[in-house]
Amino acid sequence: MSMELFFLIIYFMAMIGIGLWSMRKSTADSEAFxxxxxxxxxxxxxxxxxxxSMSGYMFMGAGSLANTQGYFSMWYALGDVGGGVLNLSILGRRMRKLSQMLGAITSIGYLEHRYPSVWTRLIAAPIALFCMFFYLLAQFLAGGQGLSMVTGISLNWSLIIAVGVIVGYTFLGGYLAVAYSDFVQAIIMVVGMLWILIASLQAVGGLTQGHEAIGNINENLLTMWGAEGQYLGAWGVILGALLVFSIGYLGWPHVVVGHMSMSRPSVARQASIYSTGFNLLFIPSAYIIGMLSLLIVPNLDNPELAIFQVAETVLPPVAVGIVMAAIMAAIMSTADALLLQAGTIASHDLWARFTKSVNPKTSVNVSRLTVLLLAVVGLVLAMARPPGVFSIVVFATTVLGSAFVPAYVCAVWWKRANTVGALSSMVVGTAAAVTAQVVDSTELLGVDPMVIGIAGSVLAMVIGSLTTQKSHPVPERIAEAVREAGRVAPIPARLLIGEDAALASQRPADVPAGQER
Amino acid sequence: MFGLPMETTAIMVGVIGFWCLYTAVFVITTRHWHVEDVDDTGQEEPQS
Known part of the structure; x- marks a missing residue:
């Protein structure tokens, strides 16, 4: 058995072990799961x-971009480094408090509680489900390809194994398994990436020598303006690169749900230090290795394999096994969160919400079955090897960010943000991002689709909310909860009001208020 | 610095420095958040 395979098997077993351990704590009710x-x-x-937030893109896409465009790729890294602290400082504490006061336990359900209307969920859930499913599909494919590359097993069998492990621990332990396995995977990711970086720097004689050698190949690679200098003055593209991984995350339902699961609102404060620390170590490293691959593996055929090829060249076989586990960790930690959230949206936010036929105990099982169903559908589609999946990922993540950033941010920061504003924001943001992608706004206008999508959704939120304040005022109970979320003090008992009475009327008849969580 | 053009160095150091500063300011200005670290079941308000 090769060393790479040995480490992967240990890693897979550890993830399943976390799922089994979490299972004991996660089956009590929906909030636990x-x-x-x-x-x-x-x-x-x-x-x-x-x-x-960081998928297989960091080991494949980031290395590829750095290999072909040099320091221009760092615009993405520079936005990404601040993405975590922005998310925690803007949403973290307030979203934790507000979700508890409103009795919300899913990221889409939270939006309906804040912007009370059946249309909120009817519009938000399909957009989120559609985008997240395609994002998930790409992670399955990346996981299968990574496993196949290391083990030599056929792609179809690799897909079955990779998807099986992800489904295994998500199915067993729910959110807790996903959170703890993601924690372990983040550590594996940063150790793996730093190991490759240090070995790469040793191989080229240090950072300064590396830069000088890259400059000898093409001095434009050392500038922030692209290999041909083509991005000089292209501020619309650069702004998009900075935004997509910084504020874009504020709108990703599978990411922001993490704020609702914090043990206390103040957890966001200390978490920001860990987040920025992780990002500083992990993110620039991926791009630097991608650039150094020009020197270490000059005859590289596929730039997406730059980081992996560098690892194979500069590391001993034992380390390559750990690094492969890190690559799988990056892929699987995104896939499990997507799978759980997509399952949650399909089961809780759509099926249970509108059929009114699920009690709290069986809803956990419905979530599990939905996770299984989505995984099987995803696996079958992945085995058909659809073309252009990674383009769909960029498309899906841009649409997610454009559709939901104003809705989540204004939910806690702007008490006048109402249902009409939120619905307009989601629809206009989605339409603007899709249109910009279809007409290729980067080529046509020199503006990234993300910029157009976010601008459209912000405008729609502001105009929609301000023009309908009289006809659709924010209910007083919600306005008070938003004010309370901004206040730094324990939540008064009278404000732990649970779900909206109007929504409660749509709760299954056999579930008394307060027990639906 | 490190064999990079001055412009690249300035952008890299400037933006990364901004995020470090942002994190530090956030942590410092939120020192009082611990006051709401109580039992999440909610706190009764004093009778007026």
Whole structure:
């Protein structure tokens, strides 16, 4: 058995072990299964946030971009470094408090509680489900390809194994398993990435020598303006690169749900230190290794394999096994969060919400079955090897960010943000991002689709809310909860009001108020 | 610095420095958040 395979088997077994351990704590009720019983501390909160946000892209896409465009790729890294602290400082504490006051346990359900209307969920859930499913599909494919590359097993069997492990621990332990496995995976990711970076720097004689050698190949690679200098003055593209991984995460339902699972609102404060620390170590390293691959593996055929090829060249076989585990960790930590959230949206936010036929005990089982169903559908589609999946990922993540950033941010910061504003924001943000992608706004206008999508959704939120304040005022109970979320003080008991009375009327008749959580 | 053009160095150091500063300011200005670290079942308000 090769060393790489040995480490991967240990790693897979550890993830399943976490699932089994979490299972004992996660089957009590929906809040335990979907939010880990709101019990997570700062380190797990921060590293779950980061590893969920960073998919296989960091080991494949980032290296590829750096290999072909040099320091221009660092615009993405520079936005990404601040993504975690932005998320925690803008949403963290307030979203934790507000979700508890409103009795929300899912990221889409939270939006309906804040912007009370059946249309909130009817619009938000399909957008989120559609985008997250395609993002998930790409993670399955990346996981299968990574496993196949290391083990030599056929891609189809690799897909079955990779998906089987992810489904295994997600199915067993729910959110708690996902959070703790993501925490472990984040540590594996940063250790693996730093190991490759240090060995790469040793191989090229240090950072300064490396830069000088890259400059001898093409001095434009050392500038922030692209290999041909083509991005000089292209501020619309650069702004998009900075935004997509900084404020874009504020709108990703599978990422922001982490705020609702913190053990206390103040966890966000300490988590920000872990988050920025992780990002500083992990993110620039991926791009630097991608650039150094020009020197270490000059005859590289596929730039997406730059980091892996560098690892194979500069590391001993034992280390390559750990690094492969790190690559799988990056992929799996995103896939598990997507799978759980997609399952939650399909089961709780759509099926249970509108059929009114699920009691709290069986809803956990419905979530599990949905996770299984989505995984099987994803696996079958992945085995068909759809073309252009990674383009769909960029598309899906851009649409997610554009559709939901204003809705989540204004939910806690702007008490005049109402249902009409939120619905307009989601629809206009989605339409603007899709249109910008279809007409290729980067080529046509020199503006990234993310910039157009976010601008459209922010405008729609502001105009929609301000013009309908009289006809659709924010209910007083919600306005008071938003004010309370901004106040730094314990939540008064009278404000732990649970779900909206109007929503409660749509609750299954056999579930008394207060027990639906 | 490190064999990079001055402009690249300035952008890299400037933006990364900004995020470090942002994190530090956030942590310092939120020192009082611990006051709400109480039992999450909610706190009764004093009778007026």
């Amino acid at each position: 979907l939010l880990g019983g709101r019990s997570l501390g700062p380190a797990v909160t921060a590293l779950r946030l980061q590893s969920t």
